[in-house]
Amino acid sequence: MAQAKKKKTTKKKSESPAKSKAKAEIRQMQEKRKADQRVIDVIWGVIFIAIGVFLFAAEQFHAAGNLGNSIGDALKGIFGLVGFIVPWYLVALGIMLIVNKLTHISGKSFALIFVMLLMLCILNSGRFIDSEILAYDLGKFYEDGVSLKGGGFFGMVLGTFLTKLVGKVGLFIFSIVVIIIGILLVANTPVSRGIEKISDKAEERKLLKEKEKEQAAEQTDLFAENGRDINIITPFDDAGLLGKNPEKKEKKSKKNNVLKYMTDNNLFGRDEKEELPKKEEPAVLKETQISYGLESSNTPSGYGLTGEVSYSGYGLDGNVFPKEEPETGTSENSFVRVKDGKKSYGLSDINDAPKKSALDDVSGITVMEEPAKLTKKEASSITLDPSEMSAVQKPKGKYKKPSSDLLNKPKIQNKGNINIDLKMKAAKLEETLKNFHVDARVIQVTQGPAVTRYEIQPNVGVKVNSIVRLADDIALNLEAKSIRIEAPIPGKAAVGIEVENDKINMVTLREIIDSKEFKEAKSKITFAVGKDIAGKAIVADLKGMPHLLIAGSTGSGKSVCINSIITSILYKADPDEVKLVLIDPKVVELGNYNGIPHLLIPVVTEPAKAAAALNWAVAEMTDRYKKFAESQVRDLESYNETMRMNGEEEQVMPQIVIIIDELADLMMAAPSQVEESICRLAQMARAAGMHLIVATQRPSVDIITGVIKANIPSRIAFAVSSQFDSRTILDMAGAEKLVGKGDMLFNPLGMGKPVRVQGTFVSDSEVHDVIQHVKGQVEDVEYAGEVMNTIEKGNLPQAGGKDETSDELLQEAIECVVSAGQASVSMLQRRFRIGYNRAARIVDMMEARGIVGPQDGSRPRQVLLSEDELNEMKNEVETE
CATH class of the missing domain: 3.30.980.40 (Threonyl-tRNA Synthetase; Chain A, domain 2)
Incomplete structure (x- = not known):
């Protein structure tokens, strides 16, 4: 059986090529016949259309000559009113042939068409036939058809016969049935298919709706x-x-x-x-x-100064274009969420693009040496007169707030x-x-x-x-x-x-700026936060926080967060309502804000000058409280209201927002002074209308000390590398599991647990456009020269002064280590023949003054002061 089956299979395989060839030839012949038939159908279609148009012109307009007019009268005489249908019938038939709706044209089809025309004539003649007078007057039938007073020759003859046979009712029924059957036969369409086609569309719509309901229910x-x-x-x-x-x-x-x-x-x-x-x-x-996905971009971050303001130590001369990706920022405690017409409190997500280090890819910038440190007494001695801090502005006119058109629209996806x-x-x-x-x-x-x-x-x-x-x-x-x-x-x-999510959706700053929550917020230091998980727009009021700590690893979104806060304030407040003090030790992050009328002083870029600026802030706070006491008020809002009621508008004081972009550099330069100033401001500055925003990329305990954490309750934690860093910021784990790109944990004052937030994103080009608009509101911004000189003096350490903690050998020890180029306790012991404790104290004093560097194991300490700088300091002391 197996062999027989195998032979059968072999035989079938041997015959398959011949059969395949025959089938191919038959298929080609059939296709050729179909093509020929298709050409014939098209030709007939064109002929029918031409005849129909000619007959229509003859019947309707008598514009076809004698022949055409005679044919038109003949059609009306033979078919009556149906004679006007004949041209349109031929045109329709021709179109159907051209579009291949009729599969063939044959004598049978012509016969069916003729029969349908006759049935139409019979239907028309039913109106003129008198069932009591059923005489055959052929001549009168023709004449009545030409004048359209009868059903035409054929219609009247056949209609009279049918009326005698089945009556008028039977005439109508018979004619209609024959017409329907004729149409189906000519179109070569089965009745069932015709019915299906009629109901298909309605059924399809019904099924689609039901499917959607079933899917949702499922x-x-x-x-x-x-x-x-x-x-x-x-x-x-x-x-x-x-x-x-x-x-x-x-x-x-x-x-x-x-x-x-x-x-x-x-x-x-x-x-x-x-x-x-x-x-x-x-x-x-x-x-x-609607939220929208965040697309990666390589927008250059940071814009150079325009040249309107250029002070050594406050900003950069010329243009600096670090290739950074923008970061996104958030804010804290008192934020407003409106849902269902009611006010509730919650958070929103901040969307951030990854950001490189502030000094990455920056060319043409000389890296500063490690700044000299100031002692507590020396920093406190640099006191800036609050009355001298106001910038002299020459406004062009009334301040006009930026339009949201300067910001990018969200991309709908x-x-x-x-x-x-x-x-x-x-x-x-x-x-x-x-x-x-x-x-x-x-x-x-x-x-x-x-x-x-x-x-x-x-x-x-x-x-x-x-x-x-x-x-x-x-x-x-x-x-x-x-x-x-x-x-x-x-x-x-x-x-x-x-x-x-597989793809992070960008929350643009414009979405929040245009939101009802932001526009209806009354506070001048309201800023855009972003959106929460449910996509609700969230704005925050810095007044209720009242201070904010922002921390996270490099590129997690801190700088973009700060840009969002500053830009929001520019949209919300006039220059005489809110003043900004920007401290940017990284040099390239906030320098482009120089020249805007909202700045109280130029952007501070040197840590030593930053300590003087913070010391001024403490003095300003103290001065404000003295004025509050004299006016018997408790806070800035009450004081300003009292001044306006008394007609003393010039005494109205603005709110002040102090923003530190990198706390780590300040803590390295003058830890005790900076920490003390920040703590004093955090403890008392709220009622004086002064608020701190501190950001750092080193969330370690030596930077974010316990004293700072205790006095800044509102915090934002971006993505960090370890659970220890998260605990340093939030006192709990969680920030190490964030995805970056603006993803944060927001822990404002009064909230028991931090909430996950995706914040607003603002590109550097958007910030640049807003800054240019704001700068255009004033002709020039001039800062008091005495203030600049005072801050400049605070940039150099004073080695010759004595205080309670100084040593009589300190001056000689400084000269010794500077000339030697290194410093160590054992060296001072040998040179001055003193004990270990005294030598160690002298080295600590020099470290506090920024003369020597920190301890580096068993190796000698690095000397940070050159001989020329030491001689310059001596000359200044002798001159004073």
């Missing part, structure tokens, strides 16, 4: 167990963004099949025979706010229907917990610009820690880049699992 029913529901909150639920893309239909159907499979296979532990409850409307909460993806991930999350014997369910999914939060509600008896310890397993099963677990969510009986 999403809801997927998690419905005994009335259970799940809410999906996403910023992409607008009608124009969800489920309206026809290209997504195939993908949606596939996802529906997956969902159906999960449901049919009892994926969630339900009884296979249990029927899921159906709901007419899906439980999907729609959000009107069609995200498609993302609800199904979120549902599937929620199902996988439940399954993962179930596999580890954790009985919990997802009650809500909220997608934000950077992360999606799944709210898990554990059943009674399930420990929260049993969910927290599964963080790595959950990340593995969800294929997530990173997750963060918030256990529990403040104010909810649920655990939040935050999963990073």
Whole structure:
């Protein structure tokens, strides 16, 4: 049998080439016949159209000559009123042949067409036939047809016969049935196909609507167990963004099949025979706010000074264009969220682009040597007169605030229907917990610009820690880049699992500036924060914070955060309402703000001068409190109101915002003075209308000391490298799990736990445009020369002065180490024949004055002061 079967197969293979060739030839002949027939149909179509147009001109306008007019009268005489239909009938027939709607034209088709015309004539003649007088007058029939007073020759003859036979009712029924059958036969279309085509469109629309309802109900029913529901909150639920893309239909159907499979296979532990409850409307909460994805850009960061203001130690001369990516910033405590017409308090996410180090890729800049340190007494001796700090401004006119048109519009992106993806991930999350014997369910999914939060509600008896310890397993099963677990969510009986989105959506500054919350905020130091996970616009009032600490690793979003804060203040306040003191030890971050009328002094770039500026701030605060006491008021707002009521407008004082972009450099130069000034301002400056914003990329305990943390309660933590850094900033872990690019933990004053936020993004080109607009509001900005001289004096350490902690050998010891080029305790012991304790104290004094560097193990200390600088200092002391 096997051999016979094999022979049969071999025979079949030998015959297949001949058969294939014959079939190919037959196929070619059939195709050729079809092509020839198609040409013939087109020719007939053109002929029919031409005849129809000619007859129409003859009948309607008598514009076809004698022949045409005679043919037109003949048509009316023979067919009556139907004679006017004949031309249009021929034109329609020709069009159908050309577009290949009629598969053939034959004698049978002509016969059917003629029969239908006759039936139309009979229908028309039914109006003129008198059932009592059924005489045949052929001549009169023709004449009445020409004058359109009858049904034409054929119509009257056949109509009279049918009326005698079946009456008028039968005449109408018979004619209509024959016409319908003729149309179907000529078109070569079965009756069933015609009926299907008529109902197809209506049925398709109906099925589409039902499918959408079933899909929404299926999403809801997927998690419905005994009335259970799940809410999906996403910023992409607008009608124009969800489920309206026809290209997504195939993908949606596939996802529906997956969902159906999960449901049919009892994926969630339900009884296979249990029927899921159906709901007419899906439980999907729609959000009107739209978030947009963040696209990478290489926009150059930092703009050079325009030359209007140029002071040594305050800014840069010329243009500096570091190739940095922008960062994004946030703010703290007193922020406002408006939801459903009510005010509530919450946070928003800050969206940030990655940022390089401030001095990366900067060319043409001479790196400063490590700044000299100031002793506590020397720094306190540099006191700046508050009355001298006001800049003399020559305004062009009334200050005009920038327009939001200077900022980039958000890019609308069609995200498609993302609800199904979120549902599937929620199902996988439940399954993962179930596999580890954790009985919990997802009650809500909220997608934000950077992360999606799944709210898990554990059943009674399930420990929260049993969910927290599964963080790595959950990340593995969800294929997530990173997750963060918030256990529990403040104010909810649920655990939040935050999963990073595949793509971070950019929150532009313009979205928040144009928002109702920002426009209606009354405070002049209100600034844009960003959006929370639910996509709500959030703004913050620095007055209620009242000071802010911003910390995070390099490139996490600190500088963009500060730019957002400053830009928001420029949009909100006039120059006489809010003054800014900007301290930028990194030199290139804030220098482009030089020349704006809101600056109280030029941007400070040297740490030694920054200490003098902070010392002035303390003096200004003290002076303001003295004025409050004289006027018997408690804060700046009451004082200004009193001055206005008394007609003393010139005594009204502005609010002052002091922004330090990098605290680490200041703490290295003069730790005791800077720390003391910051603490005094943080403790007392709020009522005086002065507020601190401190940022650092070194969140270590020697930079963010316990005294600073105790006096700055509002904090923002960007992404950091370790849990220890997170604890230094927030006193708790969590910041090490942030994704960067503006992702932050926001812990304002009065909030028990930090909240995850994705903040606003403002590019350097946007900042530049706003600055240029603001600079154009004044002709020139002049700063008091005495103030500049005072700050310049504070830049050099004083070695010749004595204080309570000085030593009589200090001056000689300084000359010794400067001439030797190195310093050590043993060297001083040998040179001056003193004990170890005294020599060590002298070295510490020199370190405090910035003359020698810090201890470097067993090696000698580095000397920071040259002989020329020492001689210059001696000359200045002798001159004084």
